Amino acid sequence: LQYSWMHGPCPELRIRHLKESVSASEMIGFNNTGNVCVWPSEEVLAHYLLRHQHLFRGKSICELGGGMTCLAGLALGAAVPLTNLVLTDGNDRSADNIECVLTTNADRLQTSSRSSRCLLWNRSCAYEDLCGQFDFLVCADCFFFTEFHYALVRRRLLSHLA
DSSP: OEEEOSSSHHHHHHHOOHHHHHOHHSSSOOOOOGTTOHHHHHHHHHHHHTTTTTTTTTOEEOOOSSSSTTTTHHHHHHHHHOOEEEEESHHHHHHHHHHHHHHHHHOOSOEEEEEEEEOOOOOOGGGGGTOBBBSSEOOOSSSOOGGHHHHHHOOOBGGGGG
């Protein structure tokens, strides 16, 4: 699939949906909703970031819980030069797909420092290396699992909080 924007400079992006269907049993327990589709909230976040891209130029960005494409972070990385772009989701299948999407769009991104990873906020060993590394954290709708809020706040991923 390809995404393009009518407002502001951003090249067309190629994204990859996971072909496997998600069963009802997989939806129970830890979140798998990011493997279902690109949700409208992710598209709205992408639009917002592109409209305000001047705020992010030359900054280090981490997208949290971006689902199988991390469309918003990907769009921002294509629109403006960033010092670092890390795209994350808490689901292994999503994280693997994000890596494929990053590779597919490598020639469209304006940063050479980019990566993806599976990131579970309640497992500090999963991202101790990221603490204090980012100017901005962006996320669309990944806060509905309230049991993980405290763990995320404690991690201090933003550089001005480290």
